[in-house]
Amino acid sequence: MIMQNKRLYPAKTAQMRTDRRSFLQLGGLGLLGAGVAGVSDAAEPPSWSEAGGGFSNYGQPADTEQRTIRWISANPAVPGEGVSWTPLHELEGTITPNGLHFERHHNGVPSIDPDEWSLLVNASGERSLRYSLADLHRYPLQSRILFIECGGNSNTLWKPQPVQAAAGHLHGLVSGCEWTGVALSVLLQEAGISTQDKWLIADAMDASGVTVSLPIAKCLDDVLVALYQNGEALRPENGYPARLVVPGWEGIVNVKWLRSLSLSDVPLMSRFDTVSYTDLQKDGIAERMTFEMGVKSIITSPSVGQQLTTTGDYEVRGLAWSGAGRIQTVELSADGGRNWVPAHLQEPVLDRALTRFRLPWHWDGRAQVLMSRATDTAGARQPSRDELISAKGGNVYYHYNGICAWAVDVDGDISHVYA
Amino acid sequence: MIMQNKRLYPAKTAQMRTDRRSFLQLGGLGLLGAGVAGVSDAAEPPSWSEAGGGFSNYGQPADTEQRTIRWISANPAVPGEGVSWTPLHELEGTITPNGLHFERHHNGVPSIDPDEWSLLVNASGERSLRYSLADLHRYPLQSRILFIECGGNSNTLWKPQPVQAAAGHLHGLVSGCEWTGVALSVLLQEAGISTQDKWLIADAMDASGVTVSLPIAKCLDDVLVALYQNGEALRPENGYPARLVVPGWEGIVNVKWLRSLSLSDVPLMSRFDTVSYTDLQKDGIAERMTFEMGVKSIITSPSVGQQLTTTGDYEVRGLAWSGAGRIQTVELSADGGRNWVPAHLQEPVLDRALTRFRLPWHWDGRAQVLMSRATDTAGARQPSRDELISAKGGNVYYHYNGICAWAVDVDGDISHVYA
Structure with a gap:
């Protein structure tokens, strides 16, 4: 566990914190709205009054988890041609359940x-x-x-x-x-x-x-x-x-x-x-048989479609991976790439496996741009989108591994931006 | 990877081999029945002639994998009271898919x-x-x-x-x-x-x-x-x-x-x-709040209900775990516990996680008794059934972590034995 107290931004700008304890100190009860002094324990849940459901030979997700599905984008003119996408924004950890593998x-x-x-x-x-x-x-x-x-x-x-x-x-x-x-x-x-x-x-x-x-x-x-x-x-x-x-x-x-x-x-x-x-x-020459996938990372939370409902403490979370080896570091920025701080990497960090990164983050209600960039043990660092296009040109269709940016606006809405 | 060539048994007794390459040398083609010289590549599978099935929002196992289910043993008189069992004998690796978690x-x-x-x-x-x-x-x-x-x-x-x-x-x-x-x-x-x-x-x-x-x-x-x-x-x-x-x-x-x-x-x-x-x-005193689960291992393959169809090379596979830490070693015996050899442990070996062990094994057609015993990083070794009962007595219902033995008979049938 990396624990750091370094303060990266002046007090009134967006802050990306790396001290887990600071989450409690900052978040406290008021910010999270979790604290209710003297809550009664008396209310008995309805589920105490009736026997629950039985056993199953092969279990399924809860009915209330309908959002957590593969999103299908297939060509209706060509049966069985297309893709379905793993809902990375609904998942956590590093294992993809089999039903949701792309x-x-x-x-x-x-x-x-x-x-x-x-x-x-x-x-x-x-x-x-x-x-x-x-x-x-x-x-x-x-x-x-x-x-x-x-x-x-x-x-x-x-x-x-x-x-x-x-x-x-x-x-x-x-x-x-x-x-x-x-x-x-x-x-x-x-x-x-x-x-x-x-x-x-x-x-x-x-x-x-x-x-x-x-x-x-x-x-x-x-x-x-x-x-x-x-x-x-x-x-x-x-x-x-x-x-x-x-x-x-x-x-x-x-x-x-x-x-x-x-x-x-x-x-x-x-x-x-x-x-x-x-x-x-x-x-004008096509690069062929470029087998090894480049070093890459994306922020899965917060991300487009999610909503920050209040100011206060959150955790920025995402996944990083590289075809060349292990993930060495993932850095995060809350200001569109000007300042970067290292995220925590979930152990064990395995060779050519999805690596989960996380970092507490305090949202003060201002607009800001979140980005992640990964570096692998082979020394390769995820390029910015501009760097990637500058190197590869504008006619490429595959193998995008540039940095992805999410903009948080003052209403807590999140959009995909090129930054 | 542990590679050993030590020969444990006289040539005509049951052999537990630890050299992966010996699998090839011994198994060869004849024993496995896999070798067919000059097989034609001409036959086109029917699946080449028609478009396959489409995409799914949440995938399910193949229809032909109906054996791989949780086995339910519930009390019909008490709705929702009972257990369902993970089919360990049908699974491999270390992750249990969510639909099959006990x-x-x-x-x-x-x-x-x-x-x-x-x-x-x-x-x-x-x-x-x-x-x-x-x-x-x-x-x-x-x-x-x-x-x-x-x-x-x-x-x-x-x-x-x-x-x-x-x-x-x-x-x-x-x-x-x-x-x-x-x-x-x-x-x-x-x-x-x-x-x-x-x-x-x-x-x-x-x-x-x-x-x-x-x-x-x-x-x-x-x-x-x-x-x-x-x-x-x-x-x-x-x-x-x-x-x-x-x-x-x-x-x-x-x-x-x-x-x-x-x-x-x-x-x-x-x-x-x-x-x-x-x-x-x-x-006569009940031991209570014995929270930590003991060091334990079981052989999942070959195991009861599976059938050895021919003599020759197989791999003995199983799972080990301990509530006290990591698995340090798993030893295997093919002679009912007289001789033991270390199995390969699948990396990464994680703290308080299922650990997969495997070892090539040559079955010469004779009756023999397969056993596994695990030792954890806290130094505890899985006891024999006799040792466990000697320590705990005969009135215990929970927390069984003794060695489990499978007998292979001359027909390749496998049964559960106390050995």
């Missing part, structure tokens, strides 16, 4: 009978291996808490005007789960790797024919053939019964509904390797 | 309107504070991955004969989640603590009137007023909208559907303090 489908969710399913591994020459699900369950398993982020996440921020939408509807094509599966390296070594094998071509069972090419070094390093997501079998929309999980690399290569893996001396140059998820640079 | 209700699940709910904190004298859910959301939050275990988990193992049931149906009143909430210490300090305050009395909104007494030192140490479970709002059956999470302490004190917290110089001596969750010792 979806990106190119032609819907295939229905796969796990008893019929098998994974084909094509080595060089004539040699192929086929693994049933029961086979894979006998292999050594590994678990890792990892983020997966779509290469297209946050892409409205490339637009000239800031889109007014909730944090999860702008940035919610990222989720974090505990994935458990067989190390891909074990299967490839069993198949046999020759010195000519430089790439792995992975394809999927869905109707869009997702096929991607992955460098063999990454495949032998840390890729999983995942069978479990947060403890239970993969969800259908997340690749049931088996998917690749490629730590830190863009969503598309985390191939769902895995069908086959083929060793190759060259990449396939499929449409997913070449057309989609590539970035047209200023010089 | 339930223990004494009079059902109350239906609580979060807008009407508030938490009353009664300090000494006349002073009381009331917190709405919106108030609590403004306080600093903390997240921790923690196990919660019912004091009655595994209690059939006190019986003279081993009950034949799946691992989750014997031991599944334990689950692990990421809990996020406000530190209880912050609320108590705000209420004001006097030197007379030695206990906190916590009560619930459910119809059974759960009320427990907790020592003030624990309350000021690490207890959370939890609002989120694996990222989303608490599930109704797990205390929505707010519950206590008391790291490492028995389930009953992790009060769900929290109603009030009252500081006191003495414990209340409620029925949950005195009658339930107490252990009648050999001398």
Whole structure:
């Protein structure tokens, strides 16, 4: 726990506090409106008078939590083509529940009978291996808490005007789960790797024919053939019964509904390797196969759609992640980027996992602009939007990792701004 | 990663291997039946020919995963009284998905309107504070991955004969989640603590009137007023909208559907303090308020109800936890406890969280008895069943943490044995 008493702003300007105890001192009772001296304990809640509901084989969220859903933005002209967004602004902690993990489908969710399913591994020459699900369950398993982020996440921020939408509807094509599966390296070594094998071509069972090419070094390093997501079998929309999980690399290569893996001396140059998820640079050349997701952070609370009802103490909260390693620091600004203070990072801070940051914040009722910027253990710092556009140009569609800014106005309303 | 090549048994006895690579060397293709030279890649799956299913606001498990449910053992004569068990034998990793977290209700699940709910904190004298859910959301939050275990988990193992049931149906009143909430210490300090305050009395909104007494030192140490479970709002059956999470302490004190917290110089001596969750010792005296759950482990795979279909390589997998700290080691035996080898522990090994252990295992077709025993960082080692009964006597109903043994017979069937 980092405890700091440094005072960053003059007494009458916006304050971002880093001392947890100051929350109590400042917030006190009056500001929070929580204190009621001599409240009677006599009132008995109605729930004491009647037996509650029974047991369930598989539980569901409370009926009163209807806001906490994936927001679907799909193309009605193309069945099963689109995305659904994790409602990051309604969530806390670092784990995304399976029912709310983002979806990106190119032609819907295939229905796969796990008893019929098998994974084909094509080595060089004539040699192929086929693994049933029961086979894979006998292999050594590994678990890792990892983020997966779509290469297209946050892409409205490339637009000239800031889109007014909730944090999860702008940035919610990222989720974090505990994935458990067989190390891909074990299967490839069993198949046999020759010195000519430089790439792995992975394809999927869905109707869009997702096929991607992955460098063999990454495949032998840390890729999983995942069978479990947060403890239970993969969800259908997340690749049931088996998917690749490629730590830190863009969503598309985390191939769902895995069908086959083929060793190759060259990449396939499929449409997913070449057309989609590539970035047209200023010089007219498209950057391709930019697998590793950049260091990034967003403030989830307060954020667009939430309302500050009174002045006083709040906590600024958000998520940070990097495809290159762990999050080293997240800094927050309440004045549009002029002054920055370090946020608390929730331990344990894990490699290529969502990292929760938080910092007490006193809102004095003035307009101000909240921003977060993350730095990873590889030394990369999240760029400002201007820096990102200056480096990449204005024709990019994917891989936005610039700083996002929320403006708080004097009424406590929050809007998305470019600052 | 611990890599060992030590050979523990003569060549013709049961072998527990600790070298991951040996899995490949031993398992090879023949044993797993996975190798099919020259398999054709030509067959196109039916799912390539039609668009898949669409998006969903809140996802659900695959229809083919019907086995992965909570097993309900409730008393039909008393509505809402009973338990449902986490299917540990169907799960992997360390996170329990929210829909499968075990339930223990004494009079059902109350239906609580979060807008009407508030938490009353009664300090000494006349002073009381009331917190709405919106108030609590403004306080600093903390997240921790923690196990919660019912004091009655595994209690059939006190019986003279081993009950034949799946691992989750014997031991599944334990689950692990990421809990996020406000530190209880912050609320108590705000209420004001006097030197007379030695206990906190916590009560619930459910119809059974759960009320427990907790020592003030624990309350000021690490207890959370939890609002989120694996990222989303608490599930109704797990205390929505707010519950206590008391790291490492028995389930009953992790009060769900929290109603009030009252500081006191003495414990209340409620029925949950005195009658339930107490252990009648050999001398006729009941041990009460034995809050901290003992060090424990169970093998989840292979386990009762699963079938070894062929000889060859498998992985022995299970979970370990301790209310006193981190898991230091888990040892496995394949010969009923004569020889032990250390299992691999899945990193990160977290304080008072479920810890996954695994070890490759070669089954040669002979009958053998699998056991696991855990040791925690406080130095406590999980006792054998005989040691536990010798220490505690035969009249105990709760707090079973002895070693559990699974016998594998020559047909690959698995049964629960006392060994």
